[in-house]
Amino acid sequence: MTAYEYLLNYHIKPSVQRIAIMDYLLKHHTHPCIDEIYVALCTDIPTLSKTTVYNTLKLFVEHGAARMLTIDERNACFDGDTSVHAHFQCKICGKITDVPFHHPEESEDMKHLRENGYQIDEIHRYYKGVCPNCIPSNKN
Structure with missing residues (x-):
């Protein structure tokens, strides 16, 4: 399933940024934090900001498309495997x-x-x- 289809399954309107962030989560099972995702994608999407990454991940969590892990008290990490x-x-x-x-x-x-x-x-x-x-x- 593509990131685009995945977003649609969770009733999330796909955008370039949302597709890229979901694709990253689905392909990288490293439980990345916001900064890791931002650094990985900002070269390909120069208009991407950390705020956009944060808000997008928050949206994914609210819709059940991703999980926020707080196993590390200093950093929230995200998991695309629900x-x-x-x-x-x-x-x-x-x-x-x-x-x-x-x-x-x-x-x-x-x-x-x-x-x-x-x-x-x-x-x-x-x-x-x-x-x-x-x-x-x-x-x-």
Whole structure:
């Protein structure tokens, strides 16, 4: 599916900037921040601004076409993969990796919330630690 089609599926009016930003998210599974996206695209789209990138990503998140990750308290990152999955962030290199996540049976806390009238719209699962590339014994 092209970025153009992807945007239409989420009822987002395509523009040159929106298509370029969505295309970047769909092709780069690095969980980029606003600055990374801006730097990657500003040469090809000289009229692009960081504000446009920010507003576009905000629109994508509002429509469910992307997710904002706040696993790193200093920087919001964005993920074009909206399937159910978790994330792991390495405390040394900072890289964020997708992790398969299968919903277990509904947890007791989720049952409690639902039984008391709460509607759960999102579940975020983040892991932090050290990736295999940063563990000294794995660098041989």
